Structure formats: C-alpha cells, structure tokens
Amino acid sequence: MSSSEINKNEVDIVIGALNADLTQFLNSWKPFFSGFHLIIVKDPELKDDLNIPEGFDVDVYSKPDIEKVVGAANATMFSGYSCRYFGYLVSKKKYIVSIDDDCVPAKDPKGVLVDAVSQHVTNLENPATPLFFNTLYDPYCEGADFVRGYPFSLRSGVPCAASCGLWLNLADLDAPTQALKTEQRNTSYVDAVMTVPLKAMLPISGINIAFNRELVGPALVPALRIAGEGKVRWETLEDVWCGMCLKHISDHLGYGVKTGLPYVWRNERGDAVESLRKKWEGMKLMEKSVPFFEALKLPESAVSVEDCVVELAKAVKEQLGSDDPAFTQAADAMVKWVQLWNSVNSSG
Amino acid sequence: MVEPANTVGIPLNHTALLKDELDIVIPTIRNLDFLEMWRPFLQPYHLIIVQDGDPSKTIAVPEGFDYELYNRNDINRILGPKASCISFKDSACRCFGYMVSKKKYIFTIDDDCFVAKDPSGKAVNALEQHIKNLLCPSSPFFFNTLYDPYREGADFVRGYPFSLREGVSTAVSHGLWLNIPDYDAPTQLVKPKERNTRYVDAVMTIPKGTLFPMCGMNLAFDRDLIGPAMYFGLMGDGQPIGRYDDMWAGWCVKVICDHLGLGVKTGLPYIYHSKASNPFVNLKKEYKGIFWQEDIIPFFQSAKLSKEAVTVQQCYIELSKMVKEKLSAIDPYFAKLADAMVTWIEAWDELNPATKA
Numbered sequence A: 001m002s003s004s005e006i007n008k009n010e011v012d013i014v015i016g017a018l019n020a021d022l023t024q025f026l027n028s029w030k031p032f033f034s035g036f037h038l039i040i041v042k043d044p045e046l047k048d049d050l051n052i053p054e055g056f057d058v059d060v061y062s063k064p065d066i067e068k069v070v071g072a073a074n075a076t077m078f079s080g081y082s083c084r085y086f087g088y089l090v091s092k093k094k095y096i097v098s099i100d101d102d103c104v105p106a107k108d109p110k111g112v113l114v115d116a117v118s119q120h121v122t123n124l125e126n127p128a129t130p131l132f133f134n135t136l137y138d139p140y141c142e143g144a145d146f147v148r149g150y151p152f153s154l155r156s157g158v159p160c161a162a163s164c165g166l167w168l169n170l171a172d173l174d175a176p177t178q179a180l181k182t183e184q185r186n187t188s189y190v191d192a193v194m195t196v197p198l199k200a201m202l203p204i205s206g207i208n209i210a211f212n213r214e215l216v217g218p219a220l221v222p223a224l225r226i227a228g229e230g231k232v233r234w235e236t237l238e239d240v241w242c243g244m245c246l247k248h249i250s251d252h253l254g255y256g257v258k259t260g261l262p263y264v265w266r267n268e269r270g271d272a273v274e275s276l277r278k279k280w281e282g283m284k285l286m287e288k289s290v291p292f293f294e295a296l297k298l299p300e301s302a303v304s305v306e307d308c309v310v311e312l313a314k315a316v317k318e319q320l321g322s323d324d325p326a327f328t329q330a331a332d333a334m335v336k337w338v339q340l341w342n343s344v345n346s347s348g
Numbered sequence B: 001m002v003e004p005a006n007t008v009g010i011p012l013n014h015t016a017l018l019k020d021e022l023d024i025v026i027p028t029i030r031n032l033d034f035l036e037m038w039r040p041f042l043q044p045y046h047l048i049i050v051q052d053g054d055p056s057k058t059i060a061v062p063e064g065f066d067y068e069l070y071n072r073n074d075i076n077r078i079l080g081p082k083a084s085c086i087s088f089k090d091s092a093c094r095c096f097g098y099m100v101s102k103k104k105y106i107f108t109i110d111d112d113c114f115v116a117k118d119p120s121g122k123a124v125n126a127l128e129q130h131i132k133n134l135l136c137p138s139s140p141f142f143f144n145t146l147y148d149p150y151r152e153g154a155d156f157v158r159g160y161p162f163s164l165r166e167g168v169s170t171a172v173s174h175g176l177w178l179n180i181p182d183y184d185a186p187t188q189l190v191k192p193k194e195r196n197t198r199y200v201d202a203v204m205t206i207p208k209g210t211l212f213p214m215c216g217m218n219l220a221f222d223r224d225l226i227g228p229a230m231y232f233g234l235m236g237d238g239q240p241i242g243r244y245d246d247m248w249a250g251w252c253v254k255v256i257c258d259h260l261g262l263g264v265k266t267g268l269p270y271i272y273h274s275k276a277s278n279p280f281v282n283l284k285k286e287y288k289g290i291f292w293q294e295d296i297i298p299f300f301q302s303a304k305l306s307k308e309a310v311t312v313q314q315c316y317i318e319l320s321k322m323v324k325e326k327l328s329a330i331d332p333y334f335a336k337l338a339d340a341m342v343t344w345i346e347a348w349d350e351l352n353p354a355t356k357a
Helices: A023-033 A063-070 A080-090 A116-125 A175-180 A213-219 A238-253 A272-295 A305-320 A325-344 B035-042 B072-085 B091-100 B126-135 B185-190 B223-229 B245-260 B279-302 B312-327 B333-351
Strands: A011-017 A037-042 A057-061 A095-099 A103-105 A160-169 A193-195 A208-212 A256-266 B022-028 B046-051 B066-070 B105-109 B113-115 B170-179 B203-205 B218-222 B263-273
Touching (some): A011 A080, A011 A116, A023 A103, A023 A116, A063 A325, A080 A325, A095 A116, A160 A213, A208 A213, A208 A256, A213 A238, A238 A256, A272 A305, A305 A325, B035 B126, B046 B091, B066 B072, B072 B091, B072 B333, B091 B105, B091 B245, B091 B333, B105 B223, B126 B170, B126 B218, B126 B263, B170 B223, B185 B279, B218 B223, B218 B263, B223 B245, B223 B312, B223 B333, B245 B279
Parallel strands (some): A011 A037, A011 A095, A037 A057, A160 A256, B022 B046, B022 B105, B046 B066, B170 B263
Antiparallel strands (some): A095 A208, A103 A256, A193 A256, B105 B218, B113 B263, B203 B263
C-alpha cells in the first residue's frame, strides 16, 4: 500500500520528545511524515524548550498542557518515555504511529528509504492471523498466500490491533547484552511481517510501534515504572509491560498483533555499561511477570478493552502486588489510566 | 523471477558436519537426477532412498553417492503385515526411511527440489543450515522479535526473560521454498503463475501451543528426540485422501513437542522448488482433507496428553486413541488411521529396540 492510498486523516504520528532538539529527527522523517498530523509530547521533566523545524502539521504538548488535562497529580504518569501516552490519550484518530526520537528512516536491501508510516498502516489495515501459523508469513502481501494445510475457515483473519516494527543498527537489546557485545549492530533485514500467535508472549518495544487506537487504545497502559527509571531505553520497561498487557488483552478479545517490517535505523544514545545497574531491577520484574501472564485468564464478562484493563489491574494487584511495590503502582496506574481515558474521550 | 543456483565448480565439503550421524531420506518414483546439483553439499552423506510405485523399475542413482534403496517388496519383506501402515503410491512412504535409519538425524527432501540462491547469489547449502538449526536451542516459551537469538549478529531483545534464554532442544527444522510455493489446490488454481520470490532471512521457533502446516519437501529432524512421531499417515493408493501426509505428521509432532518441551523451528533454509504438480490432480487428492481439516485442527488444538506420557511413543499411542475416539465420527478413515498409528509405533519399536521406552 503506497503512501497515496493511505487515508492520512486517520493517522496521528505521536512523538515523545526526550530530546529538546528535534530538528534532525523530524527533517529526516519529513518525506514520510509530510501530510500527516503530528502530536509531539514533551517529557515534563525536560527543562529546555523544544526545537521543532518548520513544515510540519504539529500540536505540541508540554507539562502545563498535560496538567491541564489530567491534573497535576496525574501528570507524573507521563514523565520520561511515558510522555507519549499523553499523545495517545488526546488523539482523535483511528491509528497511531509512534517512533522514538533517536531513530531515523532505515534503508531496505535495495538502498531505498523505508516508509515506516505506510508499512505500519498497511499492517494495521490488513487482517492478522493469530490462530494458525502461516509458514510463508503474511498471507495478504503481494506474492504470498496461505500455504497448503491452512484451514480455510481461518483465512479471513482477525482485526489487527498493533504493528510492532524492528530496528537496524542499534537493536533493542537490554543493557547486559549490549554491554557484553558493544560492537554488535543489527544488519539483518528480515523481509517479513507476521502475526504473533495466540497465547504467545513477546517483549513489545515502544521504539517503533503503531496501533489501532479505536480498537485497543486504552490497552496501551503507561503503568510499570522500575525504580530509577531513566531517559534511555535500557533503563525502562514501561513498553514491555504495556506490550504484555496489550497482547494478553488482544488475545482475549480476538485481535491480532503483528511483528516484523517496518525497520527504522536506531542511533547511539547512552552507555549500556552505565545502565547495567538500573536494568537489573527490570529483569527481576520480568521474571515475575512471565508466569503471571502465562496463567492469567481474564473473565468472560470482560468484553470491552476498558473492562480488560481493569480486570488485569485487579489481578496484578492481587497476585503480584506483594512481590514488588512496582506492581502495585502499575495496577493503580492502569486503573487511573482507564478513568482518564474515559473522561478525556467521553464525547467520542 | 527466481532461479536455482548453479553448483558446478563448488568443491565437495570433506568436513561435512554430522556426516556419520545423519541420513538423507528421499522418496522417489522416477529418477534421482536432481542429486547431481546437490552433489557438493550432499555427497558426503548416506542416502536412504524409498522407491514408491512399481518395484520392478530400476531407479538410477548418480555415481559416488552412498545409499540404501528400498522398494515396495523390501518394505513388505521387512515389515510383514505391519507394512500396511506404509502408504503406497504417495510420497508419504518416505517415513519408512525414518524407521529403518540408524542415525540420530534425518534430512528429507523431494526429488524436484534444487539448490536455491540467497539474495547475494550464493548457493544455499540447505543441509548445513538445517544442522545449525537442529544443533542450536529453540525458544518456544517467549517470542523473540529478532527471531533466532543464537544466530550470528542476533540476540534476545530487551524484556526477554533471562530464565528462558537457555532455550530447549530443537526437534524439527522446517525449511521453506522459493519458486513454486506449497499451495493447496484451490489456491494453485486461482494463482497458477504465483512464484515465491521473497527470501526471508530468518529462522524462528514456533511458539508453544501454536500449530502450523508442516511441509515435508525440505525438512530435518532429530530422530532420537521425535522420530516415532514422524509418521506420514495413510495416503495414496486405496486411501480417500492425499497431500496431507506431512501436515498430519506436523500436527502430531507439534502437540508432542509442546508436551515434551522440545522446539520446532521454521524459516531458513530455502530450497528451489522446480515442479508444480497438477492442481486438478491435487484437488481430487485434497478435496476431503479441505473439509476434514476444519475438524482436525480444533482436535489438535485441544489435544491434551497425560502427565504419564513421557516418551514419544507413549505420547503417540495416546494421540492415536484420541484420534480414534474423536475423529472417527468424521469418517471411518480416521479409525483406520488410528490403527495404523499404533502399527507404526509397533514397527518402529521392533526395528529400533534401543529406543523403546
């Protein structure tokens, strides 16, 4: 699907600004952001003014704006990498595409710049196939189809809730891994989009992601903060937690999550060795989260996304709350998030 | 357009990995000319050729290959009455080769599969990639978004639980095909000109609990870990169905692998599939399967093996009982198939006494 076939009015591009100077970032994305509406949310803890180049249709939100909408007490929910969730909250569009501000467009093996926005929207507009694995990956793309043995009743697929993209150059590795392999760069361009199967868990990265806001908006929860969360991805887990919730809810409601294309090119920032100490907290939390999500069954009565988030939060509090205060805080944040979502979007 | 690789001039690999631990099983009804192209990669290995169809025909094997060949007479002689479980006039007969092998690993390939080229134009040594896949752990409990984490240049991504990074043993390596894709008959009829030209440079583990349509064209597995589950069913002559052999094996294998904590990988390597079979002939073979699979899939998706089933044979026998109980209502064929599954295990254990539970 080319850029011209996408209805740009259905898309908001949400950028969380953790860096003040967005000139290089936005100019590098200009060919692909042009014609789209941008929502830029400034990390409330960032002191400097944002530097945004001309030529973009953009609404900028900073701390005072956030406080006006959600109240000063709730503004802390949107600090650091979580600032982008405020953009999700106030958007009025069907699809959201969100990319970290240290990424630029990647080149495909032919040397052509990848239009990540178009690819994400294409992924979201086409069905997902979580109920049976297609060995030729995305059956709806040009030149591919369902293989022999794929049940016909499953070939219309289900709605796609999220599109998780990947990264060339600096892949989204954790601090211990990157610290060990300082020179490692991801040079492998895997030319595929696929649906992550039902019940399979995965670590969703917020670096390059898109989702159907109308379908699952409230499920993208800014909830888990590790102690000493920082301003580099190695020092966060918020997106991974959010992704676990999103996948579980999608599975429960019969939606699909895709992974693979598009790639973005991710640049150097921070020091993996420095981040090692902080990351350890995150690893422990992940270890506890996995068996929780594996065993979790949302009640049949949870039929809306909001219901699912609330039920999930309840389960987190009951089953994980005693393990770590971070989980209790996450559960509370999830409930608060749904309340905010409903009040901000009550007219829509 | 995609072309097969030209392997003329590629030197023979004298240090071929696992050459004394792996058998290559090839079913054939016509000839083995295709092996000429595979010579640099496959000659160091022992072949087990399962000759289907008329046993009086002589199959010419290219010079220099070390092989054993079995035709229908041999199968009948070796298995006696148990030979009834081995299909006739269908490539499903290849599983006889798995049974008589004495090696740890099997690579099976169809006789219309040639060497593929990777995007740089280099000839793909499919067997070498399969071996890498089998010798490396799988990661079925959590999906890695960068695919195979053990591959050069890759790793587990942020958020991947450390306790799951050791992975589990890999039982199956499922390869793919460029050029003629493995479509069912209806799709072939609708898209007769479609060719798979997309080289997806990834190997991945199929998550636990997820089923897939396994293709026997380009497949390798650890015979010690999962061999007895690789029964390719009752197809061909005298049977109401064809072209479901490998898929049936794949569903049984996946359920058992999930139960025993073993991994199944899919993706690389690619081979070049040269021959498109006749879609009208295929439709006649597959016709019933297309309806039946609507019931077969939910059956496998909900199949639960008992805690007491700890060997592959035990798992397989349990599965056969479930097949008889739950699928016979669809068609009496399934009762026959369930019996054949038991016969297969009996024959396997007879020919492979050391691997008995």
